[in-house]
Amino acid sequence: MTLNDLLNVPYLANGRQPDGADCYGLTRLARVHLFGKPWMPEHGAVEGSDKRALTKAMLSESVNYRVCDPRPGAIACCYRGRLCTHIAIVVEIDGRLMILETDEPGKGRHGPRLVNLRLFQQRFLRVVFYDD
Secondary structure (H helix, E strand, O other), rough: OOOHHHHHOOOOOEEEOOEOHHHHHHHHHHHHHHHHHOOOOOOOOOOOOOHHHHHHHHHHOOOOOEEOOOOOOEEEEEEEEEEEEEEEEEEEEOOOEEEEEOOOOOOEOOOEEEEEEEHHHHHHOOEEEEEO
């Protein structure tokens, strides 16, 4: 899969496959297909709308990664207070760091897209980057 393929993956709540993915699913796919990194666990039972479950899943996974500065392949975990509310991945486009993310379309939201790293970070109270 290429970056363009990932940008065409439709949003699907709890999706973990190329035929539909939520923010966690798209991050999983990008890590493997763009960066050759190992699969993250599916966490298929974690609903993206259940921020407490998402936070618990991310905290359990974070022990396998180290905190880092933004760099290609790093996972971006977004927090509001102590809750992880979103996850995405850093990619490099023409020498610039960008974020590949997805969200449920509608009501000002979007499907898969690329966002400027700085603008992405401004949307959240705290963004922590992890890599293995």
